[in-house]
Amino acid sequence: MENAFAGMSLSGPQRKLIVGIDFGTTYSGIAWAETRRPDQQTIIHVWPSNLETSEGKTMDKVPTEIRYTPQGMEWGFQIPSIQSVERHKWFKLGLAGRPAFSPDQQNSPESLTTDYLAALHSHLMYTLEQKLGASILRTTPIEYCLTVPAIWSEKAKEKTLEAATRAGLNERGNTLLVSEPEAAAIYTLHGLDPHGLKIDDSFVLCDAGGGTVDLISYTITQLRPVLNVIEAAPGTGGLCGSTFLNRGFAEFLTEKLGREDGWDSELEAEAMERFDLVIKKQYSPSTSNQDRYTIPVPGIANNEQLGIRRGRLLVTPAEMQQIFEPVVSEVINLVHGQIESSDREIRAVLLVGGFGENSYLKERLRASLDRSIKVMQPPNAWTAVARGAVMMGLGRAQAELAAVGVISRSARKHYGIKLQVEFNRKKHDGGLKYWSNEYRRYEVAEMNWFIKRGDPVEEDNPQQIYFEEYYPVSQGNPKSLSINVQCDEISAAAPIHPNKNVRTLVTLTGNLQTISSKDLARTKTRRADNEWCYRILGYVEATYQSASTQYILVLLERRYDTVTAEYV
Structure with a gap:
């Protein structure tokens, strides 16, 4: 990108x-x-x-x-x-x-x-x-x-x-x-009372939206002239947003009213709108106003057993909790996991997003955390x-x-490229070595990780991925070069060799036809098998931003336009 x-x-x-x-x-x-x-x-x-x-x-x-x-x-x-x-x-x-x-x-x-x-x-x-x-x-x-x-x-x-x-x-x-979550964090942190902040304060931002829940931790490194923060741990998240509450409520309605005369798609749409705009935000077991949990069902006959009276369905606190609890529990587990992954003392959890405004989520989260950790729902959480x-x-x-400077982000996965290198018995797995006729030596596939999970990554400090490629002169001038950037988001420690957790993230393709014949001739060299080859030295410069990456190709000390990046 x-x-x-x-x-x-x-x-x-x-x-x-x-x-x-x-x-x-x-x-x-x-x-x-x-x-x-x-x-x-x-x-x-x-x-x-x-x-x-x-x-x-x-x-x-x-x-x-x-x-x-x-x-x-x-x-x-x-x-x-x-x-x-x-x-x-x-x-x-x-x-x-x-x-x-x-x-x-x-x-x-x-x-x-x-x-x-x-x-x-x-x-x-x-x-x-x-x-x-x-x-x-x-x-x-x-x-x-x-x-x-x-x-x-x-x-x-x-x-x-x-x-x-x-x-x-x-x-x-x-x-x-x-x-x-980074956008929400910048707005939320900027709105906090500056008199109550100090350097090394750490916060967890929980952006609970409709489909996804994203969590990210920040530590304050500077208060003035601009509030600067760093990510305190790799961000986490899951698919446990409020749409999954909607699905649960829709299933509840179908099970309860699906066989009742007069129940149709129009009534279901009205009921879902009431749930989405009112009940979902206000639901709390501690409230005394149970009228908040009534659903208009005009035309449905009174049924005391189902809780229908005068065209309204009363959803009991127990039924509502049964809908909310599985999703809320998943969010709470994510928050606890984010807190545990940080090696810093967390001062507060900031809830933003539409689901983040929910009273029940706030109450359950507050009850599950140590008293020293505040749970806050900042103003304008829905539009943060x-x-x-x-x-x-x-x-x-x-x-x-x-308004707020994010100085560095914590890498969510290991990033690297796969190289074929000379086998080293002190470092490599002997079962993976093979004989290379081209280079007349034992080689092994090795991962060259340029970013490891948890590493601080700065936008103004691009990562450089070095490589060398040999192209036989007998096959003519090389036309293009492709490099696969690999990643591993599962392994705690970056593996030395490629394994089942290592997958291709993106294929980068550069145009070698822009290299002049004069420059190309200078790269001629004999390979170990005595064949003449073009030896192309270069690196890919990767700049990791908030939610995108820019790749620049450098060949023979010359910078080329942004390379073509095809994500897998």
């Missing part, structure tokens, strides 16, 4: 628009700001709807749903809530190879994401034109920060970026992928990701606008 901000001046006065897009599993949001007014962030909260009004629907986020009709495409609040059969939702999970839970599998997650992001972008441009005017919008560069789950694979992130490109985002500016993405974009556009 290319660095979206590579050509931007860090100190230039040029006006820019920074847009943060939180593309979520259940809801999506947009925030934006101008580099000339970085403190004036705007959240888009008016969305197109199916109502016969020009005012639209008012909410900080819009449903991540899409529907195709003979009249065209509908998205978000344009989709009538009573017509749920045709809608596509949760398709974001399909980008990561998870079930998209879509009733119509004819549309791929990639195409659904493209169409949805295109609709989101169109509304963004309409909103900006209304706020700024057409002439200003037309002449002002736009930089997009599109958020993705930190636990996603590089392949899933690449699919998201490709969908954004097809949706037209890159037609107006550059798009940079940023980590959802979009707001933080804008802050990240502002800091990249102009260094002096950075």
Whole structure:
């Protein structure tokens, strides 16, 4: 992935628009700001709807749903809530190879994401034109920060970026992928009371969203002039977001009401909307207001055994807890695992995201932790990701606008390349050696790890992956060079030799035809088997960013354009 901000001046006065897009599993949001007014962030909260009004629907986020009709495409609040059969939702999970839970599998997650992001972008441009005017919008560069789950694979992130490109985002500016929990952390840490912070304070940020839960730990290294932090441990996460509560509640409704006269898809859609917008956020066993857990079921006959009276279904605390507990327990286990993986004393757990606003999750988490660890739900937790993405974009556009500096990140896996090296009996497994006729020696496959899991990785300190390749002169000038970057996210210690835990992460391909004949002739050398070869020395320079990686190829001391990267 290319660095979206590579050509931007860090100190230039040029006006820019920074847009943060939180593309979520259940809801999506947009925030934006101008580099000339970085403190004036705007959240888009008016969305197109199916109502016969020009005012639209008012909410900080819009449903991540899409529907195709003979009249065209509908998205978000344009989709009538009573017509749920045709809608596509949760398709974001399909980008990561998870079930998209879509009733119509004819549309791929990639195409659904493209169409949805295109609709989101169109509304963004309409909103900006209304706020700024057409002439200003037309002449002002736009930089997009599109958020993705930190636990996603590089392949899933690449699919998201490709969908954004097809949706037209890159037609107006550059798009940079940023980590959802990192964006949320930057917004949340910036909002903490600075008088209560000190160097070496450590926090766990839990971004509990619709589909994924991402956790990341930070330690404060500097308070002024800018709050600087480092990742205290490799981030973790899982697929235990609030959509899995929705699935559990839908199964509960089907089991309880599926055989009742009058129960249909329209009633189910209304019940799910009540659960999604009200009950899911407010549920807490300690509350005395049980009316919060009633579901409108007009037309269903009274049934004392089922808890139906006057067109309302009462969901008991025990039933509600049965729906919540499996998902909440999984989140709690992830938080405990993140705390244990850090060698620092954690001061607080910060809950953000839509699911992070849930009272029951906060109560259960607080009860499970040591009293010295606070559990906090910061203001604007639902929009923290979009707001933080804008802050990240502002800091990249102009260094002096950075609100929080992430000095280093903790590698989530081992990164390296596989080399064929001379066998060393003191270092290598003798059972893996083989005889090389080309080099007239015993060789063995060895992993050259340039980043190990848990290593601090800095954006301004690119990693260099050195290699040498031999091309027989008899086969003509070499045309291309391919290198497989390997990774291992399972092994605690980086293995010496490739094993079942080591897999190909990305294949990098460089064009060797750009090397001049004169330079190529200088590389001629005899191999150990006496054959003349071109000996190509070089390295790949890898810059690891929030949620993307930039690769630069250096051959014979000459830097080439960003290489082609194909993720596996």
